[in-house]
Amino acid sequence: MIFNALSQAKALPLSGKVGLALVLFWLAVALFGPMLAPYPVGAFVAYDVFDGQSAAHWLGSDYLGRDVLSRLLSGARYTVGLAAAAAMLASATGTALALTAAVGGAKVDEPLSRFMDMLISIPSKIFSLVLVAAFGSSLPLLLLIAAITYVPGNYRIARALAVNLAQMDYVQVARARGEGRFHIAIAEVLPNMIHPLLADFGLRFVFIVLLLSGLSFLGLGVQPPDADLGSLVRENISGLGEGALAIIAPAVAIATLTVGVNLLIDGLPGRGKRA
Amino acid sequence: MTDAIHVEVKDLCVTARNAKGETFPIVSGINFALKRGEVLALIGESGSGKTTIALTLLGHARPGATIAGGSIRVGDAEITKLDRPALAQLRGNRIAYIAQSAASAFNPSRTIMDQVIEPAMIHGLMPRATAEAKAVDLFRALALPFPDTIGSRYPHQLSGGQLQRLMAAMALITDPELVILDEPTTALDVTTQIEVLRAFKAVVLERGATAIYVSHDLAVVAQMADQIVVLNQGRIREAGKAEQILHRPADDYTRTLMAAARPAIRPTPAKADLPAAPLLEIRGMTAGYGKIGKDGRPRIPVLRAINLTIERGATLGVIGESGSGKSTIARVIAGLLPPASGQVLLDGEPLPPGLQGRSREQFRRIQLVFQNADTALNPAHSVGEILQRPLAFYHGLKGNAARMRVAELLDLIRLPVALIDRPIGGLSGGQKQRINLARALAADPQLILCDEVTSALDTVVGAAILDLMAELRRELGIATMFISHDISTVRAICDDILVLYAGTMVETGPRAAFQSSPFHPYTDLLIGSVPEMRAGWLEESHAGAAPTPIGATGDHPDLCRFLPRCAARVEGLCNTTPPPRHPLAKAEGITSRILCHHGDESLIAS
Helix, strand or coil: CHHHHHHHHHHCCHHHHHHHHHHHHHHHHHHHHHHHCCCCCCCECCCCCCCCCCCCCCCCECCCCEEHHHHHHHHHHHHHHHHHHHHHHHHHHHHHHHHHHHHHCHHHHHHHHHHHHHHHCCCHHHHHHHHHHHHCCCHHHHHHHHHHHHHHHHHHHHHHHHHHHCCCHHHHHHHHCCCCHHHHHHHHHHHHCHHHHHHHHHHHHHHHHHHHHHHHHCCCCCCCCCCCHHHHHHHCHHHCCCCCHHHHHHHHHHHHHHHHHHHHHHHCCCCCCCC | CCCCEEEEEEEEEEEEECCCCCEEEEEEEEEEEEECCCEEEEECCCCCCHHHHHHHCCCCCCCCEEEEEEEEEECCEEHHHCCHHHHHHHECCCEEEECCCHHHHCCCCCCHHHHHCHHHHHCCCCCHHHHHHHHHHHHHHCCCCCCCCHHHCCHHHCCHHHHHHHHHHHHHCCCCCEEEEECCCCCCCHHHHHHHHHHHHHHHHCCCCEEEEEECCHHHHHHHCCEEEEEECCEEEEEEEHHHHHHCCCCHHHHHHHHHHCCCCCCCCCCCCCCCCEEEEEEEEEEEEEEECCCCCEEEEEEEEEEEEEECCCEEEEECCCCCCHHHHHHHHHCCCCCCEEEEEECCEECCCCCCCCCHHHHHHEEEECCCHHHHCCCCCEHHHHHHHHHHHHHCCCHHHHHHHHHHHHHHCCCCHHHHHCEHHHCCHHHHHHHHHHHHHHCCCCEEEEECCCCCCCHHHHHHHHHHHHHHHHHHCCEEEEEECCHHHHHHHCCEEEEEECCEEEEEEEHHHHCCCCCCHHHHHHHHHCCCCCCCHHHHCCCCCCCCCCCCCCCCCCCCCCHHHCCCCCCCCCCCCCCCEEEEECHHHCEEEEECCCCHHHHHHC
């Protein structure tokens, strides 16, 4: 198993290896970051706001004089964990529904597709506001909001792929063999759409990071003094004019994370070969 | 015409780079020379490098390939030494290219005229009005319908054969000195091919252009070429005058190609121990697409009143042009398309019309083999997975037992057992088609529906598949429905033959009935359109000649559907009265049943 993964990692193109390294780095930060943080998350430790680099504060201080490195190390966990979980939930749900629609015929496809159209027409921020107002902000709720918001998009892409694949001769052969719908969906259609779906997953992941940052900015996301990477950028936005490290560091963090995820996915072996 | 060499290729070598980054030659050591106005044919299987060589004459190498050495001279231009702007000046101007698939070579959003005169416009050779007048002349010379107005149509409004001729018009608008034809008739029906070949011969060759004709079909080439170059794996196997290659081939490989082009008649195997009851029977079946109307016909009818029986262990050939409904018969039998009316009986028991309600046992007994193995095999699965699925599904075989059976199947289709873990993408076209066949065999079926199984393959590979099928039939006693557009293949392997035209059965009978005339006029056209491997056949053949003019056609739905193209139609009879189905006597007590007004005597006379 481990050997297999290693040999596959070796087979990746250079860009894929860079992506893999970035993703592994951020996973490590998410897992061990809080233990490595030099200061507590909410502690005011610097004398000046938007401080530059120093021996005491490697990434300077933020708009309230807190240690940026500590906040970054603690915040990565929210972004990586929450966004990855929500993206996975959204992709899995969307793809499962898309496969159901593709093999179920018009009677299943039509209601399901129209329901998704309805869902896609709800503005995601307003939808989140209503839900947060009703239930109060909590991590499971944020996860659910992000997932529901991105299910329809994934469904659309997956359905387009699946409907095309369901017309292929090998699916016709399977139908003429008397195979059930479940087998057709899982064994004949799904393996051929994995790669584009992974690319889609990469995109969703980035969007979810942005959505969560937006919610945090409105005070509806991760609650202070904790902060995810997105809210670190938002709360330090006033430092942008002076080029403070407090805003550059979390921005770079988001960039490396999302670029890493997409590089890794693009580097995975293409259609016909299994990842 | 001058005696000077017009096109000369010397020591041509084209290299490509493989996945590991190593450079290797795809074609090498290519030499030939052509006088002005001569036609050279490049013959070979797919992968032999024939298109690669043809493209180098345009100074083009496909992505990943480079022209590594040698010289290519066209007139006074040395193609290998020209830079990009100079090549652009040459292409579509002095050297023209006619591609295999005209349907995908035309831009669907622009009119035909715009595209046909485009080469002349790009090179600024003549004013637009002159170019359009010239195009109309070419349309007329190419025997296109409505030459004056056809230019204002769009590509989707025209048939494949018409587009192929329009592509020739596009190539010839600039009066090129060299025309390259890359398999221009391969994608066409035989009956269309003969029309296109006639048009090409009349226009391309008689304008004195030098031509390079790329094809895998020796019989087609025999009609066109002065010289033939036989290629195999990027090297010249044999080169010489057309007449010598066709009649006195010196090389073994050329002989193999010749043999494969003419399928040997395979004897009917003895079927003594099988009961005489028919295995599959179709009674009065009508099928089509769209909603079924009040009169019991679907909105777009495809098949009308089909009646057929297949005996145990017998082979039924179904033949017709594209769009005749051949594949639809197979789809109805397999249950993928429920018929609008009529019954399909398996072993005397009616089958449920659609997929619903069929038992697993019924599914097992009928297996479908699709034409294109590239799309019929799931690229995400390995050979073993594909063959194990029917074993597990129908026979409950798992684990080691299934693996053993897969090994047996691979042995049966003459593939090495080592392929078992190979993904489908790693197989050649012929190997894929064998796996496609083996998957049907894994179910242990009684009837295999083969939909054009050899059409996408090279002749040599296709012949091997046909041999394999004949052998399997002898060993396993499986009945086959063999769907094809190629009458010589069907005549070679089938016991009974059904000729389909626009969804109606026009002639049915035993194989022997298709060896000697008289035939139904459509069968006659089909047989007469198959090119023979000798020069001059195209001029002698009467197939595809314009039929005699006829008065207005009545609107009875059961009128002869072949009427508009029929060479033997009778004014006042064929266009007013539906034709009867009646027996047609052939030699020595062999009869076939035809759907036509004509009887034995009148058909011989025509």
